Amino acid sequence: MYQIGNIYFITALAVIGGGLFGFDISSMSAIIGTNQYKCYFNQGEIPCQGPNPGPQGGITAAMPGGSWLGSLISGILTDRLGRKKAVQVACTLWVIGSIIVCASQNIGMLVAGRLINGLCVGIASAQVPVYISELAPPTKRGRLVGAQQWAITWGILIMFYISYGTSFIDGVAAFRIPWGLQMIPAIILFFGLFFVPESPRWLARKGRWEEVKAIIVLVHGKGDPSAPVVEYEMNEIKEMVEFEKANSDVTYLDLFKPNMIHRTHIGLFMQIWSQLTGMNVMMYYINYIFLMAGKDDVSANLLASSIQYVINVVMTIPALLYVDRWGRRPTLLIGAALMMTWLFANAGIMATYGHWAGPEGVKGQKAASWFVEGAAGKGLIACTYLFVASYAPTWGPVSWIYPPELYPMRVRGKAVAFSTSGNWAFNTALGAFVPASFENIKWQTYVVFGVFCVAMWIHVFFFFPETAGKTLEEVSEIFEDPNGIKYIGTPAWRTHGSYRKARDIETTGFASSMVPRALSKSDGFSSERGEKVSASHFEVPSKVV
Template sequence: MASTQQEIAQLMADVTPWYKDPGRRKLYALLLIALLSSATNGYDGSLMNGVQSITIVYPDKAIVFNYPHGSTQGLLNCIQTVGGLVSLILGPYMADYGGRKWTIFLGCCTVVIAGIVQCFSVNIHMFTAARFLIGMGSGFSGLGSPLLITELAHPAERGKITALYNTQYYFGAFLGGWITFGTLYINSNWSWRLPSLLQAAPSLVQVFLVFLLPESPRWLVSRGRNEEALKILAKYHANGNPDDGFVQFEFAEMQATIKLGEQSGRWKDLFATRANRKRVFLCLCCGVFAQFSGTSLTGYYLHNILEDIGIDSPNYQNKLNGFILMVNMVEAWFWASMVDRFGRRPLFLIAAGGMCCTFATWIALTARQLQNPKQTSWGKGVIAMIFFHNFFYNFAWISLSISYPLEILNFKIRANGLLMQNIATYVCLAISQYVIPLGIAAGSWKFYFFFEGWLVIQLVTVFFCFPETKGATLEEINQTVDGADAVEEIKVKAHEIEDNQELRQRHEPGLQAPEYARA
């Protein structure tokens, strides 16, 4: 049993690369199912960008939307986020008591039903209600999926795999952007009905495949189902060998954590200690900063921004939207794969500093374009800044805004802590979605200073408050937040558990670790 940091590091160094390990290859192939949850939200932003352009190409098709603008346009976009907020009331209880997989399944079923209702809406009220249900369903699956991914992934790849979760937002957005471009000139209501229906496609795949996923071993240990937890760890982290040194370390550490009282946490546990309050603060920061970085401007209102700088061709708008999303997707995947090489903190700092500069330039170029409407070069500069701004955003926020909170939260408060991050995300996103069209209409480029102010706050907060979490197990990360004493207590408990198991086997020679089939 590893009881020192050096022994843990040695165990990690001896781990076979995942692509040479059949068990982990199978695990990560299965985790693709959970990764799809983020794609639903990404598709939504592209869908609404595309639908707003469709209503311009064929105004007769906009009858169901009643030509939304201003507050109505904001409501259509933010109602999905409101549904996500409602899901957070029940989500943590479902994840802690029903399990991660059932939470994902229920959320995906809700999205599928809502997608069908959205497609066949006959008025704006029906369409709005469907979008509310989509938000609620994606909220359930969006809570269960990252929890399951984080708690199943091998520590050697946990950072990269968890970081990949939120990058699938761009995968969904990429699909949505090009699907709405493809349906742009369908001369019927199916120009918006078809992309609306296809929003349910990722969730439909998950409904049929989610139960192929193993349950979280940490959740199983918390429910007293230790044998099942060990079986899963052995199968996917050691190709069926329950006596593997690293598996025994993981399993003992999980048991020790639970034995110290780390079962389903109560709300007051979020604020019970200084360390937990810091965790909650960091979770809230991740939610707020990810949404108030300025990217929500192009995520839902690219159509408005381009019109502001004199680009009003729906064909061009949809092509540009699709190209932006394609570049974002590639950038996000690349930087998600780099989190364990560069660490979390450097990526956060580069992202915050870069966005402060690019967004200030974006504001200046927009102001000059509006002052000189016939001088299109300023508008082209705005488009360039959109790409540069997204580039820096993709350094960290798309991949780490969820994976970083999951790392710093201990098991006891992980579901409720992620809920706090989700609340911050949904509240800020709803504010952005509702206020942006009003702000653009009232103040245009002056309104953008709201986001620049938040970018400055983001840079200062990251520099002083965000700790590094690179290269440790979830339990070991407690050392960063709680201090060394808390980690040593876990190690002592884990050592006691292993010693008790060895003593029991000596007194009961017939007692063997169960044999499990190799993956």
């Protein structure tokens, strides 16, 4: 079958999997404030009050709950079927879940459909970054994997405006139409994946070297088998595969062995912290936040919310363009500091200028328990926008870029699946926790997330190494202890990106300061240094030359 080798096209298609997550976020956040939704799923004594905070938290948390399970099983699925087929399985689950959600007759049916949708999102969110990272050249890997986050923001924006448009329709069609339309991207992704290549690193694990060579020539060599980068990539992959032949049986327990636990902890907390920023709380429950800020008209509330989604899309672009030059560490540290500032500012505004809205909350929404009027309300909205503008170019894309870069190929599928499961576990907990939190501890909710931002800044500074510009195989050297005694490796604050070296490799086949290298001790290899040589000094299997 004809295959397209343009890495940007491959990425644009693959990240539709991220767009599905965005569709889910805004199809819920834009709809939960409409009368049609609240009347149909009403639980209170007051007509059209909507679900109570507990059940609404359960509805919201159903999708990330399913995603947690989906991300865990994705590691096994992708190792057996390949990256592409795993994502196609996810697309099938999304269509099934969307049909159930669209046809929901009650809260139980809605929760069931969202759980199945979550299985899809969990698989796609874990394996799409792996798929892209294993195809992308080092100098472009950050922006390409980061496109997953951009797709999420576009999914949020597109579905939000679809949901806003259908909110003017009377009856259940107001929410059934957007819940049905969200099937279309999954169908496009399912069939589009037939026309793009499989991950060459996964194929190499299966011994399919001729296909590996063909894909690298197609994607990296632009059709030229003699391109220097082709031979370099082949040798990098071969070096790792030779080691994996002696370590073929990989389980989740391998992630907790001494040579891998440091990486496992970093990848897991990368995803956990991305949730504890509070960003998805802003997305899911923005309706409640703007109600508390005085936007109690449904139409005005939705339009104010849409500005946040536009900011999210636009502010992700700088990261896609420059994250490989900025590096991962500075981006994360600056993002955490800025988000902390706006969260504490929101807490201060609400504590100083706000007041309790009564037991029924604003407009009967118990979760909107605090009310801020006038200029203070505008300040609350402004800080919310600034928070989104700080998250979008920092923790948003880097949370997807970073985990696939940390692990050797033999455990990458399961390791990224495990780290992504942390994302969804905390997404589930926060989805259920936040409505009750706003109802019970009110403005102090912002303080909780502000403290999390302080903690994540400290954690990143001391433990998260720089991976920008390095090949996936070279990253292992970061975790190698110079004395071969421990598996901590280079202190995180002493690591630096190698954008120039990666650029040299792509253009000449070897770096300006390149020396022959073996895999790190933490992967079972000894590291040897020698004189400057090109990639051609390495041996390649005869059947792939």
